[in-house]
Amino acid sequence: MDYLARVEGETSLTIRFRKNQPANVELRIFEPPRFFEGFLRGRSCVEAPDITSRICGICPVAYQMSACAAVEDALGVEVGPEIDALRRLMYAGEWIESHALHVFLLHAPDFLGYPSGLAMAKDHPDPVRAGLRIKKAGNSIVRALGGREIHPINVKVGGFHRAPSRRELGELLPELEWSREHARKSLEWMAGFSFPVLDRDYELVALTGDDYYPLMGGRIASNKGLDLAVSEYDSFFVEEQVERSTALHSTIRGRGAYLCGALARINLGIDRLSPAAAEAARAIGFSVPCKNPFKSLLARMLEIIHSLDTALSIISAYVPPRAASVPVTMRAGTGYGATEAPRGLLYHRYQVSDDGTIEHSKIVPPTSQNQKSIEDDLLELAPRLARMPHSEATALAEHTVRNHDPCISCSTHFLKLDVLHE
Amino acid sequence: MTRRRAKLAVWKFASCDGCQLTLLDCEDELLALAETVNIAFFLEASSETVKGPYDLSLVEGSIATHHDAERIQEIRRASRILVTIGACATAGGVQALRNFRDAGELSRMVYARPEYLDALSTSTPIAAHVPVDFELHGCPIDKRQLLETIAALVSGRPPPVPNVPVCVECKSHRNVCVLVAHGTPCLGPVTRSGCGALCPAFHRGCYGCFGPVTGARTATLEPVLLKLGTAPRDIERLYSTFTVGEPAFREAAERAGKKG
Numbered sequence: 001m002d003y004l005a006r007v008e009g010e011t012s013l014t015i016r017f018r019k020n021q022p023a024n025v026e027l028r029i030f031e032p033p034r035f036f037e038g039f040l041r042g043r044s045c046v047e048a049p050d051i052t053s054r055i056c057g058i059c060p061v062a063y064q065m066s067a068c069a070a071v072e073d074a075l076g077v078e079v080g081p082e083i084d085a086l087r088r089l090m091y092a093g094e095w096i097e098s099h100a101l102h103v104f105l106l107h108a109p110d111f112l113g114y115p116s117g118l119a120m121a122k123d124h125p126d127p128v129r130a131g132l133r134i135k136k137a138g139n140s141i142v143r144a145l146g147g148r149e150i151h152p153i154n155v156k157v158g159g160f161h162r163a164p165s166r167r168e169l170g171e172l173l174p175e176l177e178w179s180r181e182h183a184r185k186s187l188e189w190m191a192g193f194s195f196p197v198l199d200r201d202y203e204l205v206a207l208t209g210d211d212y213y214p215l216m217g218g219r220i221a222s223n224k225g226l227d228l229a230v231s232e233y234d235s236f237f238v239e240e241q242v243e244r245s246t247a248l249h250s251t252i253r254g255r256g257a258y259l260c261g262a263l264a265r266i267n268l269g270i271d272r273l274s275p276a277a278a279e280a281a282r283a284i285g286f287s288v289p290c291k292n293p294f295k296s297l298l299a300r301m302l303e304i305i306h307s308l309d310t311a312l313s314i315i316s317a318y319v320p321p322r323a324a325s326v327p328v329t330m331r332a333g334t335g336y337g338a339t340e341a342p343r344g345l346l347y348h349r350y351q352v353s354d355d356g357t358i359e360h361s362k363i364v365p366p367t368s369q370n371q372k373s374i375e376d377d378l379l380e381l382a383p384r385l386a387r388m389p390h391s392e393a394t395a396l397a398e399h400t401v402r403n404h405d406p407c408i409s410c411s412t413h414f415l416k417l418d419v420l421h422e
Numbered sequence: 423m424t425r426r427r428a429k430l431a432v433w434k435f436a437s438c439d440g441c442q443l444t445l446l447d448c449e450d451e452l453l454a455l456a457e458t459v460n461i462a463f464f465l466e467a468s469s470e471t472v473k474g475p476y477d478l479s480l481v482e483g484s485i486a487t488h489h490d491a492e493r494i495q496e497i498r499r500a501s502r503i504l505v506t507i508g509a510c511a512t513a514g515g516v517q518a519l520r521n522f523r524d525a526g527e528l529s530r531m532v533y534a535r536p537e538y539l540d541a542l543s544t545s546t547p548i549a550a551h552v553p554v555d556f557e558l559h560g561c562p563i564d565k566r567q568l569l570e571t572i573a574a575l576v577s578g579r580p581p582p583v584p585n586v587p588v589c590v591e592c593k594s595h596r597n598v599c600v601l602v603a604h605g606t607p608c609l610g611p612v613t614r615s616g617c618g619a620l621c622p623a624f625h626r627g628c629y630g631c632f633g634p635v636t637g638a639r640t641a642t643l644e645p646v647l648l649k650l651g652t653a654p655r656d657i658e659r660l661y662s663t664f665t666v667g668e669p670a671f672r673e674a675a676e677r678a679g680k681k682g
Binding site: 030031032033034035036037038039041043044047050051054055056057058060097101105106115116117118119121125128129132133135136139147148149150151153154160161162240241242243248395398 | 444450456469516523561
């Protein structure tokens, strides 16, 4: 019996050739629209972190942090260095767990020809077990600061509902140290993978500041000279709706596609990696510029080590702040916030009235920013894909999407590849 | 003789993926689980799929498109036991806020070309479309409850998931009552337990993300919240989030809204 035939092909990829030349790539994503920006109107701006975290269960902390940044900008709230450090710690936890999921369970199996991390575990149990343990260490940070891994409950505009005790954070140290050591070993293992050759002329976009590797705060910059304040985002970037996909496509006005995420961050921020991550990069001979999207695997591993380092140093220096949050007073205004979600820049903008009611909001997730570059990657691979047997081509196409976006929201385990010759 | 491993499938509808991610967040149990059950269809984790029928289907997300309204019928037919996981699947999710607004206006707010979309005017729970064997509540669901539910159902036992308010869990954790001690608005008395009473442990009032407990007495809680100085509009908002599609919370929101 043919069960569920229609379920397959929810997401599909079509590559069109004209006169044997790759002409066009269409990645169709059918994520049911949920209209967050619509129903945020009329809500209180202090509800934005909790409501928008429900956009993505894989990076809820990123949504909470970008929402807080934007709302605090609108209200003129400054949280100060202690709360800022706790936010960086929580965000490091999300990077670790989200990257570990991406790298060990979804992306590494592509290089070794397995359909999943679970299947890979049969032949490579040690790296998968290490990956799960690293992921758990990241999640333990999010849980300590947020109560739970998915949709944490402790983040609010102005800071946190409750600051953790020294003991609650100190308990995490042994596993974080174990994870840093084993992340380094895993990186060495992955550096030996065979990486498909692809050198793309990306415009790479990430946050930059003098003090930190891209995460929160600073300006938005690119490797091709873009340099703007977060509040100028809408003058430089534009979102378009395309018929084939519910994810909007974002481009740089007058310039076109760009890429954000781990590969962009490492190219723009490699000199601000933590000592252990910088040493790990040297040990495997990783250097920039690196514009092979398949090597985003290594960039993510380096970011795991960097985040573990960051977490270890924030926890070691931690003294609970006098107050877990700063007072927030409502006022009318527009606020802008951008932070680095694991998969790239996440922009929020809120216009609020004098009692803090949201009048207008705009949210640009990494997926819509990277979608055009993902299609361009596939266009460049199209001649190779067209020569392959269909199953191999589908696997390589999925792998190419997973270089950037691992989750089903972005529907990377798509099952339907069409190669059309016109 | 080894028993045939139960075939598990995980399906996604309109959602954030967080509830199915809960399965991958079981870092200590995941590899053992993959030995115990045959994870036959789980696109978030694997591109390898096994055809149905399935012994146990976990369904995440709400029905929000015409296509999905058809797809859930096929999944029901292919599933021996169908369990909905999370507030989107059990109540329509936060996107059910569209049910109480002009859906056309909402889509025009977000999309330049709403005519490209396949969107229903409502976001509804799975049980509004097909029979559901068990519902696991929460936004997101609780990891421990998920594992217990899978273990129970594949061995033919009823899942050991209690239907009591958050207050019961909160007291067993010896939390200070934020409502009584701090005057913080809290939906704990009317909300289903399962989260571990997290919010009060973080000095915050429960915001109802597990939805109403059976028999939730929201009319009794309302004067308490008003007496604390909570504005009717804020009470309306408090009930209008991740399980707004649950009639008990919707009614409580409307009742408060009329006062504001």
